[in-house]
Amino acid sequence: MRHRRPQYLHTLLDRWSDRLYTERAQELTTLLDHLQPDLILVDDRQSSDFLVLYPHLQARGIRFGILHAMPPAALIPGVPPINTTVLPDDAAGIRRAHIKLKLKRLKRLWKQKLLYLGMDDSTILHRRVRRNNIPRHFFSGRTIFYGLALQNVHEFILLPQELDFPGIPASPLKHYIGALARSTAQEETRDNYLRARESVRQQIEAGKACVYCSFGTVHAEDTEPTEEFIDRLVAAIEGKDIVLILSVGLLAIRTIAKHFRKSKQVYIFHAVPQLDVLSYASLFITHGGINSIKESIDAGVPLLVYPVESIMDPPGNAVRVAYHGLGLRGDMAHDTAADIAYNIQTVLTDPQYRQNIRAMQDACRAYTPERFLQAIRQCTVPV
Structure with missing residues (x-):
């Protein structure tokens, strides 16, 4: 007190x-x-x-x-x-x-x-x-x-x-x-990512789909539910023809990395060059930040949106994605591993999502x- x-x-x-x-008036003047x-x-x-x-x-x-x-x-x-x-x-x-x-x-x-x-x-x-x-x-x-x-x-x-x-x-x-859309020249590419990218591309050539997941900046109060969701996500792709790239930001990477030791399907990073990953990914799982959605549209990659917070725009962005048929929106708090697996499979196998996002891509490129x-x-x- x-x-x-x-x-x-x-x-x-x-x-x-x-x-x-x-003070603000003095600064701006x-x-x-x-x-x-x-x-x-x-x-x-x-x-x-x-x-x-x-x-x-x-x-x-x-x-x-x-x-x-x-x-x-x-x-x-x-x-x-x-x-x-x-x-x-x-x-x-x-x-x-x-x-x-x-x-x-x-x-x-x-x-x-x-x-x-x-x-x-x-x-x-x-x-x-x-x-x-x-x-x-x-x-x-x-x-x-x-x-x-x-x-x-x-x-x-x-x-x-x-x-x-x-x-x-x-x-x-x-x-x-x-x-x-921003230029790829702004992104930093690290050696560990380059090695992983080569392995992922080999798996893509062998018939696997690449799923990319990133949740941007996660606030402290959202850390636990996000990490729990990642647990369910890893379980959802277990044994399927899917390779997962996880960009976890400031989350507890050592805790999440237990799945990295158990599964050759999962690659975990603090950060990745997002535009590069989107150039070969088949699906982007995101928290619903508008910049990530725009970048996914520009790359022609369908979306699965799991909003982390509800204070600002991610929930509404998720609805826009679903409304325009660019992907699906999920419920981070309640979707089970089976629900997540179903959503992933639906977006990967239904060609309508890719067609819709390519149509949106064409619409975006008309804005010069x-x-x-x-x-x-x-x-x-x-x-």
């Missing part, structure tokens, strides 16, 4: 004094003076920077846009939230999901209001809107997980529109710019860098 009280008092003072805004940009693109998770930037955009004539690295987080009527497994044709489920998220946000704000003597996040943002004389027409009022739900500014969504759900309102200010630049040129100074 002694340690928490000073922290609470500092937080309370920061909220009432607007210290965090003042210094950057603007140094760079003198003609255009600013802000990640949607930093959309609150618009409050700092707006006076500068007006005074300096700087054009502005928002970048969405994942499906936009603001709630849209009739569209599933990005962090739920609700399908777009489940109207009742969508309504329940919206209500749940709105109540969760309201509960958080009221808790802050009581804890910080009325100075919750929403109050702080509205105070700054008034002080900076920012027109209200820039704020949609929609519920959002983080930052500000802006409107009447150009938005750039780093996805192909074909991967999103139907029913999302079109706007001349909203631009889908595709996957913008030139198309992105053309959209960027449409950015204007917010007025």
Whole structure:
């Protein structure tokens, strides 16, 4: 309690004094003076920077846009939230999901209001809107997980529109710019992986299918369920014509490696050059990060998605994969080894999944860098 009280008092003072805004304003003003940009693109998770930037955009004539690295987080009527497994044709489920998220946000704000003597996040943002004389027409009022739900500014969504759900309102200010796949030159290739790759390719030539599994960054609270899932995954491929490449990140590789000693089917690494693995894999098992999904589409590899966490977009990305027939989504907590084996076999043997992902691959490749630049040129100074 002694340690928490000073922290609470500092937080309370920061909220009432607007210290965090003042520091951020100094940082961004210094950057603007140094760079003198003609255009600013802000990640949607930093959309609150618009409050700092707006006076500068007006005074300096700087054009502005928002970048969405994942499906936009603001709630849209009739569209599933990005962090739920609700399908777009489940109207009742969508309504329940919206209500749940709105109540969760309201509960958080009221808790802050009581804890910080009325100075919750929403109050702080509205105070700054008034002080900076920012027109209200820039704020949609929609519920959002983080930052500000802006409107009447150009938005750039780093996805192909074909991967999103139907029913999302079109706007001349909203631009889908595709996957913008990264170059393989950025990836590091280690000797132990190169040796394993040669062995895996020999097994592929002998008729085995390569399954690649990676869960990206796993938070501490998700470590145990992820490791338990890997146990079931290894059991699921036991004795089948499958070779498994596991990229386990910071998970306990020594614990997982017990399967490596027992099975010649499993190759375990802290990290692998993902684009290279996808060039010969037949199936990608992923946690549902949007970048991994886009890379799998670019490689034409069907997906099996097991979301690890439900705070952000992986559950919604898993639904998008299943909805568009690019693969299947599973339940990490409840799928047994038999369930996992069935899902793997289904995606590997049904040609429709590969056909669908190749069609999505073609759609993605229609989004050229030139198309992105053309959209960027449409950015204007917010007025």
